[in-house]
Amino acid sequence: MEPLTGMGVLALMGAAATIAGASEDLESDVGSQSNPNSQVQLAPQMMYPHRIHSKAVSGEPPSNALMCAIGGTTASVLVSTGASAALALAIGAIVAATIHGTYAATSYLGRSASQKRFKQPVYLDVMRSHIPVIMGYSFITTFCILVVSYLMATVLAHPFPLPLLAFIWGITVGAVGSSTGDVHYGAERQFQNVEYGSGLNAANSGNIVRKAESGLRNGIDNSWFCAKFGGPVTGLAFGMTVFLSGWITAVFDPSRGDAIGWVSVIAGVIIVLILILWNRNIEVAARKAYGTYKEDENEAEVAA
Amino acid sequence: MSAGGSGAAAEAIPQNNIIAFGVAGGLIGIYAAYFLVDIAGQYMSFIGALGAICGMIWGAAAVRRVASYGLGTGVPSIGMLALGMGVLAATFGLAVGGIAGPVLAVISAAIIGLMVGILANKVLKMGIPIMEVSMTEIATAGTITIVGLAVAMTGTFDFAVILEQVITTGYIAVIFIAGGLAILHPFNANLGPDEKQDRTLMCGLEKGAITMIIAGIVASVNEGASGALTILIGLALWYIGFSGYYDRVKRDAYDVVGSGLLPSKEELE
Amino acid sequence: MIDIAGILMDNILYVILITLGGVLISWSVHFVPVGGAPAAMAQATGIGTGTVQLAAGAGLTGLITAGAMMQITDNMALVLASGAAGAMIMISVTMMVGTWSYVYGVGCPPASAKVKYDPITKDRQDLYVSQGTEGHGLPTVSFVSGVIGGGLGGFGGSMVYYALMSIENGLALPDLVGIASIFAVGVFFVNAVIPSYNIGGTIEGFHDPKFKRFPRAVLSSLVATFFCAILGVLAIGGL
Numbered sequence: 001m002e003p004l005t006g007m008g009v010l011a012l013m014g015a016a017a018t019i020a021g022a023s024e025d026l027e028s029d030v031g032s033q034s035n036p037n038s039q040v041q042l043a044p045q046m047m048y049p050h051r052i053h054s055k056a057v058s059g060e061p062p063s064n065a066l067m068c069a070i071g072g073t074t075a076s077v078l079v080s081t082g083a084s085a086a087l088a089l090a091i092g093a094i095v096a097a098t099i100h101g102t103y104a105a106t107s108y109l110g111r112s113a114s115q116k117r118f119k120q121p122v123y124l125d126v127m128r129s130h131i132p133v134i135m136g137y138s139f140i141t142t143f144c145i146l147v148v149s150y151l152m153a154t155v156l157a158h159p160f161p162l163p164l165l166a167f168i169w170g171i172t173v174g175a176v177g178s179s180t181g182d183v184h185y186g187a188e189r190q191f192q193n194v195e196y197g198s199g200l201n202a203a204n205s206g207n208i209v210r211k212a213e214s215g216l217r218n219g220i221d222n223s224w225f226c227a228k229f230g231g232p233v234t235g236l237a238f239g240m241t242v243f244l245s246g247w248i249t250a251v252f253d254p255s256r257g258d259a260i261g262w263v264s265v266i267a268g269v270i271i272v273l274i275l276i277l278w279n280r281n282i283e284v285a286a287r288k289a290y291g292t293y294k295e296d297e298n299e300a301e302v303a304a
Numbered sequence: 305m306s307a308g309g310s311g312a313a314a315e316a317i318p319q320n321n322i323i324a325f326g327v328a329g330g331l332i333g334i335y336a337a338y339f340l341v342d343i344a345g346q347y348m349s350f351i352g353a354l355g356a357i358c359g360m361i362w363g364a365a366a367v368r369r370v371a372s373y374g375l376g377t378g379v380p381s382i383g384m385l386a387l388g389m390g391v392l393a394a395t396f397g398l399a400v401g402g403i404a405g406p407v408l409a410v411i412s413a414a415i416i417g418l419m420v421g422i423l424a425n426k427v428l429k430m431g432i433p434i435m436e437v438s439m440t441e442i443a444t445a446g447t448i449t450i451v452g453l454a455v456a457m458t459g460t461f462d463f464a465v466i467l468e469q470v471i472t473t474g475y476i477a478v479i480f481i482a483g484g485l486a487i488l489h490p491f492n493a494n495l496g497p498d499e500k501q502d503r504t505l506m507c508g509l510e511k512g513a514i515t516m517i518i519a520g521i522v523a524s525v526n527e528g529a530s531g532a533l534t535i536l537i538g539l540a541l542w543y544i545g546f547s548g549y550y551d552r553v554k555r556d557a558y559d560v561v562g563s564g565l566l567p568s569k570e571e572l573e
Numbered sequence: 574m575i576d577i578a579g580i581l582m583d584n585i586l587y588v589i590l591i592t593l594g595g596v597l598i599s600w601s602v603h604f605v606p607v608g609g610a611p612a613a614m615a616q617a618t619g620i621g622t623g624t625v626q627l628a629a630g631a632g633l634t635g636l637i638t639a640g641a642m643m644q645i646t647d648n649m650a651l652v653l654a655s656g657a658a659g660a661m662i663m664i665s666v667t668m669m670v671g672t673w674s675y676v677y678g679v680g681c682p683p684a685s686a687k688v689k690y691d692p693i694t695k696d697r698q699d700l701y702v703s704q705g706t707e708g709h710g711l712p713t714v715s716f717v718s719g720v721i722g723g724g725l726g727g728f729g730g731s732m733v734y735y736a737l738m739s740i741e742n743g744l745a746l747p748d749l750v751g752i753a754s755i756f757a758v759g760v761f762f763v764n765a766v767i768p769s770y771n772i773g774g775t776i777e778g779f780h781d782p783k784f785k786r787f788p789r790a791v792l793s794s795l796v797a798t799f800f801c802a803i804l805g806v807l808a809i810g811g812l
């Protein structure tokens with residue numbers, strides 16, 4: 001393949017992956033999925049019943065892998081009957097989003113019903129308003145992941161079949177989303193009632209914000225907040241993962257010889273080293289800017 | 305999402321009955337589909353999915369039992385473990401077993417599961433009393449799920465066909481994850497102090513029906529299996545499962561309201 | 574019936590490689606700094622997700638890279654190295670953006686509560702731990718540990734895939750890729766779950782006291798993967 005074509009395809013994949021990452025995070029914020037959901041789950045027990053959707057489908061990686069694998073399967077079935085790829089991917093994503101909607105419904109109903117003794121009611125309007133939004137985001141995520149997988153399978157001639165590629169990228173987007181954007185939702189949005197700039201004090205566990213700018217807070221309010229930071233950075237993370245892991249072999253094409261293959265590995269290692277240094281840089285800058293939380297006891301004694 | 309309390313879960317239906325239901329129902333479904341497709345025609349392939357649903361409900365019951373002890377990490381891990389072991393055992397069994405393939409797959413799954421269970425308690429020192437049994441159950445249920453869905457997709461468990469139509473095409477990935485979620489999701493979705501066994505298992509039926517619909521979608525392009533009937537029966541089972549589940553939610557929940565404010569302070573006391 | 578002993582003897586090297594790959598995956602999970610649910614609330618050091626999921630995300634990304642590489646070369650070292658590189662990129666990008674979230678989104682500096690000084694940078698840790706938490710974010714030591722973990726996981730996963738692809742068999746290439754890839758995924762999940770039960774779902778990295786427990790998980794994975802490897806070799810070798 002022409003290197004230029006390869007780069008173009010890779011750029012398209014990176015762009016699709018960025019959108020997928022962002023919508024994946026916002027989808028999990030609307031429904032309140034994965035780790036921050038432990039606080040939503042805990043709240044009624046601490047006498048804080050709420051009107052936040054509880055989408056305890058599973059961790060984000062399996063649930064996104066399910067969406068993407070279903071989409072990939074349906075699309076692959078349609079492509080094998082001769083349908084056009086764009087149509088097949090879109091229909092695959094619709095089927096996946098619908099099935100994801102049923103998962104979102106059973107988890108909200110189930111988790112709320114299992115909290116009877118804490119008097120957490122099941123609000124049907126929460127379900128009716130959130131599930132279409134969840135399905136919308138999951139359509140975007142699935143479609144974009146399918147685009148990435150389809151381009152890999154056809155243009156880049158990756159040996160894995162489309163459903164398996166979609167499955168693996170689904171696991172990865174879920175892993176990225178639950179590691180990055182969720183922190184913004186879990187540590188900041190759920191606890192806006194405490195001062196900015198610290199982790200959640202264990203004493204405040206379960207005391208999530210339940211009131212919104214207008215009315216009672218729900219998951220859609222949360223996605224509005226997270227769309228300002230958590231969603232976009234998740235998108236960047238997943239886009240970078242797809243782009244950089246493909247970039248090293250697109251630029252240093254190993255099919256031109258094993259030596260170039262080794263150069264691509266070295267390029268990958270250099271990227272990782274740069275990221276380690278970047279992280280260190282932020283660590284130092286953050287410590288300098290925010291300062292310490294408590295005084296050094298030894299120094300305090302010396303001063304006294 | 306570390307989850308689960310500690311101690312045994314209350315069960316209305318004894319686990320032994322569910323084990324019998326899962327193993328017998330699963331294997332009968334798989335073999336019935338295999339022979340009836342030969343005798344009566346390809347539209348009988350849906351029976352394989354019914355066998356898989358027996359396996360998934362059993363798996364969900366087993367996850368519920370073991371995860372009630374608290375695994376130290378999320379419930380999903382155990383579902384992924386189930387299907388991870390299941391996919392190894394199922395491919396092995398079908399590849400070498402011929403007509404005895406499903407039985408061989410189930411037996412090898414039981415061995416892997418038992419081994420992981422013993423390792424978990426003896427080496428990792430997890431200290432969950434039912435770990436050995438549960439791991440065996442979960443691995444076996446995962447295997448029945450995989451074989452059953454593969455039969456529903458192709459109409460046979462002849463490995464040459466499975467390899468060509470399920471594994472090479474990558475549809476095994478959707479079996480893996482949809483089966484895995486059908487096993488892990490019911491308990492994860494119903495987690496909480498007021499969880500009830502029948503509600504969780506009804507959710508298992510509903511999720512199992514969804515995998516049946518997916519198997520039907522794949523079957524529609526395979527000559528040996530019939531997609532339309534599988535999808536229709538899957539939709540019917542899904543409706544039964546979902547309405548049964550919703551009825552149980554209404555029975556168990558504190559309140560099911562169309563809309564409303566939060567419970568008042570007096571109510572909470 | 575197939576010639577069990579014959580196939581095993583012919584492919585004994587691959588049984589060993591698969592087992593070794595599984596053991597590496599199991600060991601690698603101990604390096605990945607995950608704080609589970611508390612970390613998502615900036616309540617514990619590490620990445621705010623589950624062990625299995627993050628290890629799987631990284632390792633399977635490595636598998637994709639290795640699968641692509643396997644198609645154009647049979648140089649084992651290169652396939653394994655590219656798998657490791659793919660997984661390392663995924664995990665370091667994720668941790669990097671995780672740091673953005675903690676520093677800019679939540680406003681707390683990375684800090685570990687398990688050690689007083691970062692073993693790599695020698696920075697003081699305890700003063701930067703906010704009240705009522707057990708650390709937050711990813712101090713350099715956790716980041717480096719995560720990179721090692723991702724790399725080992727990708728390396729091990731690729732080794733399993735490479736060994737499965739090398740077994741003597743009569744399969745066409747697409748069939749072989751299909752069965753080897755899903756087998757590798759299966760082996761990966763089994764070996765990602767075993768260590769996560771060993772560490773109870775959370776660990777900060779190789780400086781965490783829990784890291785010393787890894788021999789148990791490695792032993793368990795050795796036994797379990799050895800059995801899985803025999804199944805895999807028999808299944809593929811018999812075709």
